Amino acid sequence: xxxxxxxxxxxxxxxxVAYEQNGRRTTVLNSLDFHLGKGEILVLLGESxxxxxxxxxxxxxxxxxxxxxxxxxxxxxxxxIPDLGKPGIPWERIRGRGIAMLFQDAQSxxxxxxxxxxxFKESLLYHSLASAEEAAAISAAMxxxxxxxxxxxxxxxxxxxxxxxxxxxxxxxxxLCLEPAVLVADEPTSALDTVSQKxxxxxxxxxxREMGLTVLLITHDIAVANAVGNRVIVLNKGVIEEEGDTRTxxxxxxxxxxxxxxxxxxxxxxxxxxxxPAAGKPVLEIVRLSKTFGGKKRVLxxxxxxxxxxxxxxxxxxxxxxKSTLAxxxxxxxxxxxxxxxxxxADIGHLKGKARRETSKRIQLVFQDARASLxxxxxxxxxxxxxxxxxxxxxxxxxxxLAAYYLREVGxxxxxxxxxxxxxxxxxxxxxxxxxxxVLRPDILICDEAVSALDMSVQAQIxxxxxxxxxxxxxxxxxxxxxxxxxxxxxxxxxxxxxxxxGERKQESGRLHESRQPHTQLLLKCAGDMExxxx
Amino acid sequence: MKRRFNSKNxxxxxxxxxxxxxxxIAILGAPxxxxxxxxxxxxxxRLEKPSEKHWLGTDRxxxxxxxxxxxxxxxxxxxxxxxxxxxxxIGLLVGMAAGMFHGxxxxxxxxxxxxxxxxxxxxxxxxxxxxxxxTGLVHLLLAVVSVWWVSFxxxxxxVVLHAKNETSYAxxxxxxxxxxxxxxxxxxxxxxxxxxxxxxxELGTLxxxxxxxxxxxxxxxxxxxxxxxxxxxGRAHFFQAPHILIGPAAFIVATVLAFNxxxxxLRDRLDPYEKLEL
Numbered sequence: 001x002x003x004x005x006x007x008x009x010x011x012x013x014x015x016x017v018a019y020e021q022n023g024r025r026t027t028v029l030n031s032l033d034f035h036l037g038k039g040e041i042l043v044l045l046g047e048s049x050x051x052x053x054x055x056x057x058x059x060x061x062x063x064x065x066x067x068x069x070x071x072x073x074x075x076x077x078x079x080x081i082p083d084l085g086k087p088g089i090p091w092e093r094i095r096g097r098g099i100a101m102l103f104q105d106a107q108s109x110x111x112x113x114x115x116x117x118x119x120f121k122e123s124l125l126y127h128s129l130a131s132a133e134e135a136a137a138i139s140a141a142m143x144x145x146x147x148x149x150x151x152x153x154x155x156x157x158x159x160x161x162x163x164x165x166x167x168x169x170x171x172x173x174x175x176l177c178l179e180p181a182v183l184v185a186d187e188p189t190s191a192l193d194t195v196s197q198k199x200x201x202x203x204x205x206x207x208x209r210e211m212g213l214t215v216l217l218i219t220h221d222i223a224v225a226n227a228v229g230n231r232v233i234v235l236n237k238g239v240i241e242e243e244g245d246t247r248t249x250x251x252x253x254x255x256x257x258x259x260x261x262x263x264x265x266x267x268x269x270x271x272x273x274x275x276x277p278a279a280g281k282p283v284l285e286i287v288r289l290s291k292t293f294g295g296k297k298r299v300l301x302x303x304x305x306x307x308x309x310x311x312x313x314x315x316x317x318x319x320x321x322x323k324s325t326l327a328x329x330x331x332x333x334x335x336x337x338x339x340x341x342x343x344x345x346a347d348i349g350h351l352k353g354k355a356r357r358e359t360s361k362r363i364q365l366v367f368q369d370a371r372a373s374l375x376x377x378x379x380x381x382x383x384x385x386x387x388x389x390x391x392x393x394x395x396x397x398x399x400x401x402l403a404a405y406y407l408r409e410v411g412x413x414x415x416x417x418x419x420x421x422x423x424x425x426x427x428x429x430x431x432x433x434x435x436x437x438x439v440l441r442p443d444i445l446i447c448d449e450a451v452s453a454l455d456m457s458v459q460a461q462i463x464x465x466x467x468x469x470x471x472x473x474x475x476x477x478x479x480x481x482x483x484x485x486x487x488x489x490x491x492x493x494x495x496x497x498x499x500x501x502x503g504e505r506k507q508e509s510g511r512l513h514e515s516r517q518p519h520t521q522l523l524l525k526c527a528g529d530m531e532x533x534x535x
Numbered sequence: 536m537k538r539r540f541n542s543k544n545x546x547x548x549x550x551x552x553x554x555x556x557x558x559x560i561a562i563l564g565a566p567x568x569x570x571x572x573x574x575x576x577x578x579x580x581r582l583e584k585p586s587e588k589h590w591l592g593t594d595r596x597x598x599x600x601x602x603x604x605x606x607x608x609x610x611x612x613x614x615x616x617x618x619x620x621x622x623x624x625i626g627l628l629v630g631m632a633a634g635m636f637h638g639x640x641x642x643x644x645x646x647x648x649x650x651x652x653x654x655x656x657x658x659x660x661x662x663x664x665x666x667x668x669x670t671g672l673v674h675l676l677l678a679v680v681s682v683w684w685v686s687f688x689x690x691x692x693x694v695v696l697h698a699k700n701e702t703s704y705a706x707x708x709x710x711x712x713x714x715x716x717x718x719x720x721x722x723x724x725x726x727x728x729x730x731x732x733x734x735x736x737e738l739g740t741l742x743x744x745x746x747x748x749x750x751x752x753x754x755x756x757x758x759x760x761x762x763x764x765x766x767x768x769g770r771a772h773f774f775q776a777p778h779i780l781i782g783p784a785a786f787i788v789a790t791v792l793a794f795n796x797x798x799x800x801l802r803d804r805l806d807p808y809e810k811l812e813l
Contacts, residue, residue, distance in 0.1 A: 331709050353713075360711030372702035375721075387710040436710065 009077065009214040010036040010059070010099075010182045015084065016070030017054050017063065025068070028054045029238045032072070036182060039212040041204065043225040043246070046235035047261070047455040048426070052218045054238075056186045058084060059216075060099055061091040077181040096127055100175035102185035106168035110159035116170055117155035123174055142173045145210075146203060164319065165196025169203065176207065186218045193318035193482050198526040201227045220455060222265055223530040226250055234258045250534060264457035267464070268489055280309025283443050283476050284330065284363075289339035289349075291325055299325045301500045302339070307444065312470065312477040313506060314487035316523065317497035323480045326497070327448045330478065331365040332356050343443075361391065364437035368449035370430035374421045380407055381417045384436045391440070406435040409472075410465060427458035431465065438469065445470075446478045451486060463490055484527045488512065496520045548800025554793040558786070562608035569602035574758045582776045591782040594765075595772060604782040607760035612790065614676055614754075615741045621680045623734055626687020627726065631718050633688065634695025645688070652685050657744070658751075665753045675754040679745060683737070690733055694726045728802050735798030739791035762787055 015032040018025050028051040036042045046052040057063045059074055069085035076098040081089055095101070103109045110119060120139035124130040130138055136155075143151045146169050159167055168188060175183055185204075189197040205228055207213040219225055225232050229246040234257065242255040253259045284307040291300040299322045307313050317323040328334040330341055332348065341349040348359050367373040374383055384403035388394055394402065407417050410431040421429050430450065437445055447466070451459040463486065470477055481487050487494050488509050495506040496517060503517040513524055561568060570590075577597035585592045591600040633645045652660075661678035668674045698704055698721065707721050746763010748754045755761040762783040769779030 328705075333705050333708055357711040357713060360709060363709075365706075365709045367702050367706060369702050373706040375703060377724075386707070386712075390707070390710055390712040390716055433706075440711070 007038050008035050008075070009038045009040070010216065011073075011075040012055075012059060013073045015055070015058060015072030015074075017051070017058055017072075018068045018070060019064075019066050020068055021066055027238065029058070032238070032240065034233060034240070034243070036214060036216055038214055039208060041208055041213075041215040041217060041228050041230045043229035043232045044216065044218045044235055045220070045222065045225045045232055045261075047220055047457065049237070050235040051238040052220075052235050053186055055235075056101075056184050056216070056218050060095060060101055060184060061089060096123070096178050097180060099182050099184055100178060100180035102168070102171055102175060102183060102188045104187040104190050106171045106188075106191075107159055107164055109171055110167060112159055114158070115155070116157050116159070116162075119170070119174055120155075120177060124177055127178055129178065138177060139173070142177055143170075145207075146173050146176075147199075163196065165192050165199055168192065168196070168200050172200070172203065172207075176211075176213070182214045182216060184216045184218075187220070188217070189224060190219070190221065194484065194523055194526045194530075195318060197224070198227075198530060201530070204228050222250065222261065222456070222534065223527075226532070226534050227530040234261070247533065261456060264460045267460040268456070268486060280311065280476075282306045283309045283344060284478075285340075285342040285345075286326075286330070287340045287342065289326070289329060289341060290337050291322075291329060291334060292337045299500050300329070300336075303501055305495060305502065305506070307476050307478060309443070309476055310470075310474050311493065312479060312491045314479045314481065314491035314494040314509065315497055316481065316484060316487050316494055318482060318523075321497045322500040323497050324448055327365065327446050327478070327480050330444075331363055331446055332359060333365075357391065360387065361440045362442055363444045363446065364440060364442040365446045365448060366430070366433050366437050366450045368453055370433045370450075370453075371421055371426060373433055374429055376421045379418045379420055380412055380424070380432050380435075383421075383432055384439050386436060387440050393440075402439055403435070406439045407432070409438070409469065410435040425458075427454055427462065430454065430458075430462055434462075434465070434469070438473065438475075441473065442475055444476050444478060446480065448480045449482070450479075452481065452483065459486070466490075484512075484523060485531075496523065545800060545803075547796045548804070551793045551796030551798075551800060554789060555797065558608070558612075558790055558793065561605055562612060565602075565605035565609060569599075569605045571599035571602040573598065573603045573606040573760045575599075582772060582779075584776070585778055592776065592778040594768065594779050600765075600779060600782040603760040603765060604762065604786055607762050607765055607783065608786060610672070610755050610759065611742055611745065611762040614672060615738060615745055618676045618679045618683065618745070619734060619738055619741055621676075622683035622737075623687055623730065625680070625684035627691050627723070627730060629684065630688040630691025631695055631722060631726065634692040634699070635714060635718055635722070637692075637696055637699070646692075649685050649688060652682055655682075657682050658748070661748055661753060662751075670753050670756070672754055675745065675748050678748075678753075679741065683741065686733065686737065687730055690730055691726045694729055695722050698722055698725045732798045732802055735791075735794040738794050739787075742787055742790065 012035070013033050015029050017029040018027045032055070044052045044055060054063070054067070058069065058072070063069070072084045074081040074084055076094055079094055079098055117136065117139060121132060121135045124135040124138060125132065139155060140151050143154060148154050148169070154162070162170070189200050192200065201224065204213070204215055208215065217224070217228060225246060231244065232246045232249045233240055234242040234249065234255065236257045241257045242249055242253060249258060250262070253262060286303055286305040289300055289303040290298065292298050303326060315323050315326065325334060329336050329349065332351070336349045339349070340347045343359065343362055351359060381400065381403050384407055385399045388399045388402065393399070404414070404417060408414070412428060412431055412435065416424065416428065424432070451462050454462060466477065467490070479487060479491055491509045493506040494509045494512055495502050496515070496519060498519045503519060504515065507515055512520065515521065575598065577593070580589070580593050580597040581595055583589055583593040583597070589599050589601065591604065593599055594603070629645055633642045636642050660682055661675065664678035664681070665674055668677070704717065704721055707717050712720070743763065745754060746761065746766060749761050749764040750767035755764060757764070765783040766780060769776070772779055
């Protein structure tokens, strides 16, 4: 699709941005050029640290104070800014009508004490596009266009009464009311589950067709790029690796870096080594477990699940389905309201004090946000010794030796063992968290979205690591995720959770598609559609 | 993104420590440094302006203000520091316990005690204590401490409640940490810095409160010098001889300022997240 003969909606030339911290200057973008044709969806694809979000912030004038703009010009429709580095740019005029924005966390982008209709009113009146009476009609029409069903009810809601996906569609409606020349969307679907993600992306395509919407979409997710992009720019360390038609870039990549990205993704989709069979006695049995919060909100309803020795069991579910609550109950962080959790036949659901702490030796949990789960003031070596300290295992030398051993096992070399989390990458932090969980030699390792926050290549590495460790030490894994692809490749069995219960027993991961549950089929279809055409 | 003046600069800590060190030397060395006896009266030199003889002038009994200020600092500073430390310790303990066992009977009882103490006028409370046990500095400190821990307890509790929602708290629990270990290793370090910041601000109020109670005759007994009672003393002669106020006021300001700077500096050092900011 050539854009030469079309009018440009956005043009960026020679953009240079660096961050300055403690007198140290890190160049993020070095002389970057790109353009966006009218009615085009351009995807900026890159891993964390590639500078993709910096681009979004630079063209909307929202860079943090530590950023230094070395130069660069911007053109949005008729508005020209010859030098982005000079102060006095009329951003109020450009933002909203020229460039509208969509953020990752839609819920917090909306004002929690304002009803949805007031958001529309405020934005339309501010840009003097409508009177208060007209605003109501415009917003209702816009919501209808964005596939909302009960529009009148939605307009009277507060943001926290709506799901993340709905909030993101409302943000989209708000942005579109101003008829912007370009919509800049920074990871708009990363926080959403597969079904809502698909909904938002389909909507973008539909709006592009119907109203000629122009979108600059920033993402780390190849499937997202595949699902919406007309054109893709692959960004690596602030440099454009490759640019071109989506189909071509994602199926016949020209640059080595893009090939690497795609390979990392495929490594997750097809595990290099087959899984060893999971034959064993049940190690964990969950019997009719229910959890109610505050006396009314039922999060788990009569859940039954069995985890065998050496088994890798995936729990698949959308956000808010109760899968994390299940993990917390098993790990002893929440007390079940009803039902039993049997660890090798003994009920651990209602243990207290010392007895509960003893089960830590058997069940360990790895969190999604590795960095937040580690104390930033301690070195890797100290962090891994924490559980040994807490449970009074071994002497000083023994603890240190154990910690060093497990750190090496997870691939943290000796010289990195004395570093602290702020000096380590997110992937390294997750490795430390895994080492810390394994140092107690647990029977069960629960991974609560343990790879969701990581870059694709790091995700693959961590999953391979977990597989190797599982084979080596023989523990069972309870893998909780919203990502079908990860679970299908990684797990023996998968159980699909929706609204606090499993619709059917766990299935062999290779035969998930045979499930008759409509919810499972929907999840499979959404994931499949987004991957359509990818090798 | 949050930007604070001097956020990574140790200057505030250094300046604070230097000022406090100078003050401490002057105050602790008062018996050697003070030019006159702090309680010696001289009717011939009443309400004199600052001169070479009396650097900060004299009060209505002809006593040298500089000498009185230096000596008075010992009482004021030591007693308020003592009261602060005691209040801090109690406040941290109560706040941690209430936060850790949030929602339990213990939490409810502690919070209701705090509510009652907050609703009760502090001055009246102090007078009741003095009425029960008699006047004097020790009883005054007792009264101050028994009320002052409340604000620290409330702050500590709120920090603990916040920290309990963080992943690191859940992580420590999963790793088998006992409640005591969690409080000591995860919660206390998080509570310390905000509580210290509050303490530096509270110290100023504390000094003034001790002074006010001294003025009411509940604390240091005359003729013993004390910054607060000197201020109260000088107020009557403010228009005639404003210099009476300058000595103790300047010392109070300098002390409070020094503690504020130290608190600010400590916060930057204690908070590891600061270093991550872009």
